[in-house]
Structures are given as structure tokens and as C-alpha cells.
Amino acid sequence: MSQPKLDIIGITKRYGHATALEPTSLAVEAGEFMTLLGPSGSGKTTLLMMIAGLTEPSGGVIRLDGSDITALPAYRRNIGVVFQNYALFPHLTVAENVAFPLRMRRQSDDAIRSAVARALDLVRLPHLAARLPRELSGGQQQRVAFARAIVFEPEIVLMDEPLGALDKRLRDELKLEIRRLHRDLGTTIVYVTHDQEEAMLLSDRICLMNNARIEQLDLPTALYERPKTRFAAEFVGESNILTGRVEPAGIVAGGLHLPTAHLSLLPGPGAEASVLIRPERIALGATGERGLAMTGIVTEVIGLGGTRRLVVRVNDAIELTVLTFSGDKPVAAGETVSLTVAAEDIVPLASGKP
């Protein structure tokens, strides 16, 4: 296998007795879009700042293209950073802000001018070159910050919740923009967010973080479909989690026998275990597929526009959330429905209570 672009080996950070990041290893491939996803306080910023050289690690090694950069100061690392509040220099124009890293690298005026023009074209702001940052909208400032972080063709670009300060519509627009820029430029990006939708849309791989460690490192689809822990299952997407006792072909919970296709992930028979069923993987009506078939009473129907969420009570002991499309046959509270789940979609979770 080829050498990773960025190789983080056992990096850790302690503040006194508190641990901001347990020893953590992570390899990022060249051109990859890697997202650090996790709740607030899980150590994402700490990890990112250590990669940038802005926080000194308490231990561990960081390699960039195979060479050790752990002791290198930030200004020598050639790593672009987009800060959450953008950190645009308020006394410099947009063009001067973007030119800053090139000036620091003592490039010629001509080279700087054309590189700045290219970068501003890329973020579609060439007409605002002469403005001061505070004369721009939040979204425009974000684009300038991005242009400034990529104009010097850094080895990696780091972004710490770059869309955090923007409203939902702008976020959705800029998400697609960042995706396009990543595709066009082929830059390696390490991106921090606590928004799972953002992570799903953008990432090649997601590094889910919790309690100062990596919880799961996986492809977005794998993280969604095969979360390894209860935390991962609940943090990414909606979930039904059922806990019961292990039987030869699955588990028994609330009087229901739940057969799973992923038997190897279960502990031995008799032990306690939990399984995950995603709400949209529960089908209304009998499909005849091999798996779980049951009937229940609808207790609640919530319209969400394009989709509809049902709460269904099964065996009086279990409540399941079911997601259907609004166009499907209407269902009313109080109705009895039959539900089907494929054995493939019943996913065992590693033990460990929240």
C-alpha cells in the first residue's frame, strides 16, 4: 500500500489531569476528504490544531508525506487552515488577504497577482477583490477564507467547522461548493464538524470521535449502515435500538425474535446484546423477505413533508420508529399494521451502555 499523505501516530494531548485527546492514530490518504465528526468537546479541534502545529502534542508523532513534522512550527508546515470565524485580516482587502501566504513565500508580484486572481475565480468572487472583509457577507467571507487557505497549494487543508456560523440555507449551498472545490482541486482535506449530514455529504471517510478518542473510522455508508457501537448508531441518523438476549440466530427482545445476517458480530448465546434497526429499513406490509415480520399498533403519525414518521407499538413492549414516504398509502393512529425487516438490516452493536 502506498504511503499515506498524513500519518498520525499515537498523538495525544493532556491539559493537567484532563485529557483532551487520548493517544490517537489516523492515516489520511492523498486527495482524501476526511471528516472528524463528533459532539462538542470530543477532541476534534484539539486533533486538528495539533496537525496544524498550533497546539503542542503531549505525545505522539505526525508525519506528512513520510517526514516527521511534529516539531515543525506552524509557519513551516505548509498546511492551510480555514478557521471557524474565518480570521480574515480586517485591515487588508480580500485580494491582500489571499495574497498574504504568497507574500510570506516571497513570490514575485506577477506570480502573486495571477495566483490570487485564479483563487478568487475558483471561489467565484473575482469582483470583490478590492473590498475589506467586513464589507462582505458571512458566506463571502467563508469563500475568501477558503481561497486564502488553498492559494499557496498547501499539502493539506484543515477546516474547523467552517460553516458553523452560517444559517441553514447558506450552509447547504456552501456544502456543495466545498464538495465541488475538493473534486476540482484534488486537495487532501481534513474537515471538522458536529453535523452528521455535512459529514455524510462531503466525506470520503468519516472519523467519528467521542470522549477524546476515535469511536469508528469508516466510509460514510458503512458508518450509517454498520455502526459498531450504540454511540455511533445514535449519533449518525435515526435509530431503533433493541436490547435482548443472544440466541443461535439472533436475539430475543420484548418477546420478539430478531434474526440477524451478521451473526459473527454477536457475543455467545445467553449474553445480553443490542441491535440497531434504521427506521427507513422497516417496511410496511408483508414483503416476503427473510427476516423479521411482526404486527403492531400505530400510536402516532408525524408528517415531515416528504416523509412520514410513525411510532408503532409491537407486543406492548417495544416502540419502533418507522420512516415512510408521504406518497405511500396513508396510515392513521390506532391502525394495526404489519412490519417487515430484512435480516441484513438488523445490525448488532458492540456492548457498552451510553
Added chain:
Amino acid sequence: MKPRAWSSVLLLTPAGLLLAAFFIAPIGQFLQQGFLDREGGFTLSHALRLREAGTYADVMWTSLTISFWVTVFSILSGYPAAYVLANADRRGKGFWALFILLPFWSSFLVRTFAWIVILGRQGPVNAALLAAGISDRPQELLYSWGAVIIGMTNVLVPFAILTMVGVMERIDKTLMTAAGTLGARPVQAFFRIYLPLSMPGVTAAALLVFITALGFFMAPALLGSARETMITQLIIQQVSDLVNWHFAAILCLLLLAASLILFAVFDRLVGVSALSGTASLETGRQARSGANHAAYAISAAIGDALAAVAEMLGLSPPRTAGLALRTRIWAMFVVLFLVAPLLLLVPVSFTGNTYLSWPPVNPGLRWYSQVLTSPAWLSAAARSFIVALATAAVTVAIAVPAAFAFLRLSGRSASAAFALLISPLLVPRMVIAVSLFYVFAQLGLVGTATGLVIGHAIIALPYVFIAVIAVLKTYDRRLDQAAASLGASPLRTARHVTLPVISAGIISAALFAFIISLDELNIALFAAGGLQSTLPKMMWDEATLQFSPLLAAASTLVLAIMSAVVLLAARLRSSV
């Protein structure tokens, strides 16, 4: 007008009346004297005296050069201290603020006295020089250009620091971090980013220091020789020795004009709002003006050059941000310079001898018992306290409504109200004092407690106004809205909700007015001594004769009282 506008006008009325009657009118009336002859006709003869051979032009030139150098030294030594104060963590901030604020609020007069002791023939500096064998007999360090500069800088550095801190605290710390990730060495980041962004604070500090220095008379009178005579000393001479109102008015006009011209230039280049610390960092298009552009280019070039040197020498700065050790050491020296005079003055007061000496010998409380049993000192102290209390009460009663009104106004009327309330800051205190003396003489108010309170209130008003605005800005307006929604009338809201919440901040502002009054010398300077004397006036009269251990004891007592008041005020403020 809308009812809201009317109530704003009403709230500003007391401040407006006080300033119109005892600030604007007296200054106008007095300065007019500069162009009137004995019969009240117009004449330029007084003004033309300024051309008289040498003296006045020389004194004005001396005043300007001394003020210039004091400004330079204050900024250079104050900048790192301000930087440390602005960038320290919470605990560090408390430490630095204490050691910068304590000297700031302790007596100008006492801090000037301290240098008489420190630089005196029997003082610690000479003692050290002798001990080190650098000189074989005591040197005359006092009564020189250097002594004046040191004394004035010592008094004014805290002004410079606090003005710069206001701007530095609003510089986003991630900007320097960002510069680092973009490839700037720390020194480049400083000269390209931090220094330009802190420049409004630097120029505001320079302006304040320069204008204040220009009106100084204590340091040149006590620490300088005839060659260091400054213009305010000439004004005092004209008023109290020669009783020449006309020429005094011309000199005051000259001093005032110099201050206002400086202020106008500053306003054009930077904008007044930088003074109050309420401005956004850059002031619109002005930030991009030609002069600023050139200054930025120079600063950037210096940064790049230093970075290149560092690169060549292979210097590698600390990897992570944080306060560099050498910055903190520099700041520590500045703090020592600020605090040392206070610390060195105290021991010499505990002597039984009749002369000052270093190290202090023959310890005793003789001079303290003398001060504390002297009817003259005690009555001066009592008078000063009464006047200071009254000043605090009057100033707060006027400044609080004015601050409420100011925060409701916007645009031009807000600028006008702000300019009016802080205008006494821009006029040298001596000009205010002489003008009031002139008017009080006609009203029979000279030397009365009423006269002193009025004068002190004029001088304290801008400080208290700015402090109260700061307090009100931290107040959450939604509390008022909540009270209104619960059925409280505006007056009851103010009484039961607003005032109780902001009271600690207001009391701390009142304490500062108290201190300003307690240390004010200008207004009392022309009143007779004796029973009409205030504490600073007593001390000044003593000091112009001779600096004795008695004065050191009195100074120590004043320092102790002032420090107690400042610490109380700071406590109240931090509990807001």
C-alpha cells in the same frame, strides 16, 4: 419630537447646564481677556507680546519637546505591558491589571515627589552609584531634563497602557494564529497584522499622553531647572505672581490651541471613537487612507526584514502561541518602574531624622504623629474628603442620566452628546482652573467648598461618564423589557430592576470621581492657603519649599487611603 427624544434631552440637561455655566462660559469669558485692554476695548498688544525676544517661544518649544519625548517613552514602554495585559489569561490579567491600575489611580503629586527622593543626593540611585564605585560623590541627578522626563513618563505610562489595552483586547487572537498557518514568522505576523491593528490604540494613547504632558507643571517645577520651564508654569506665574489676566489668557489660548490642533489632526487620521475604546477596530475608509497605507507598508517591510534576519540566524521561535517570556519580562520592568516610586517613598517616611536619607536610618513614627496632630493638615484632609465626597455625588448624579440618554441616542446626536460630555478631557486642566478662578473671583466662590466641588466635578465628569457607559453596556436590556411586560412603569423599572443591578458599577465610578477630586491640585492652586487649603494644595506648598520627611509621611498616608479606595472600586467593578 417623540417623547423618547424629549426624555433624552431632559436626562442630558443637568450635564449640559453644568458644562455651559462652569466650563464653556468661564473659558470663553476668560480667554476673551486676552484681547481686551484696560477699558474693555479690543487690542492685540497682549498677543503680540508672544513675539518678545526668546522666552515665550522657547518655553513653548521646551513644552513641546518634553511632551514629545515623554510620549515616545510612554508608548515604547507601555506597548509591551499593554500587550501582556490584553493577552494574559484570566488570572494573569488580574495580576497585571492590579499593578498597572494602582499606580494609575494613585496621586500624581505623590508619584512626582517620589522622584525627589529617588534621584536626590541622599537617594537610592546615588547610594547605588557610590556603592558600585561608579562615582565617588553624590551626583546631581535632580533638576535636569532627564529627571523631568522620567517623572512625567512615570505618571503617564499607565494612561498609555490603558488606552492601548482597550484597542488590543478587541483584536481577534486567531488572526495571529492564522498568519502562522499562512507561513508568517511570529515577527512578521506582529508587524503585518498585530501592530497595524493596534495602531488606533497607539495613536490615541500618544494623543492623550501628549496633551496631558503639555499641561503639566508639577514635574518640571519640582524635578526640573529653569531650562525645563513649561508653559503651564508661566500661566501660574502670570496669574498668581503678576496678576496679569490678559497675558495669562493669551498663554492659555496658546496651550488650548495646541491641544485642540493635535486633537483635530488625530480625529482626521484615526477618529475620536478610538479614544473611548468604543470604536470598531478600523474606522471605515480612513483605515485605507494614504498615510495609513504608507505606514502599513513600512511596518510590513520591517517585519519581513526581521524575519529574514531570524531566518538567516536560524532562530526558531516557540512553536505555540502564548506570551513570550521576553515580552513578560519587559512588562515586568515597566510595572517595576510604575510601582517603584511608591515603594521607595514609603520607607523614608519612617524616620526620626529631620532630613531624608537612603537607606532610611533612625526609624520612628515621629513625622506621622506630627501630621496626625497638626490642625492645618487635619483640616486640609477633612476639607479634601468633604469636597471629594460631594464631587463623587454630584458627578454620578449628573453622569448616570447623561449616560442613559447617550446610549439611547444614535448618529449625530449621540456624537454631539459624547463630544460635550468628554470635552473637559481635551482642555488642559490649568486652562479650566484659571478660567474658573477668574469667574469665581467675581462670584465670591474662590476657595469655597462649593467652588472646589464645581471645578472637580467638571474635571471628573468625562471619566465617570465613560465608566458609567461601560457599566450600562454590560446591562442586559431584556431585564427592563421583562419588567415592563410584568407591569412596571419606566420609573419603577429603573428603581427596582436597573439601578440595583448596575449599582456596584456605579459606586465604583463614584469612587474614581472621589479619587480624582482627592488628587486635584489645579483648581485649589490659586485659593489662599490656611483653612481653605486642600490636601494636595498643602502638599504642594510644602514641596515647593522643601521636600521633608513630614511630606513623605503625609504622602504615604494619602497613598494608603487612595489604594484602599481603588481596591474597593476594583472589587466592586469585578463583582458586576
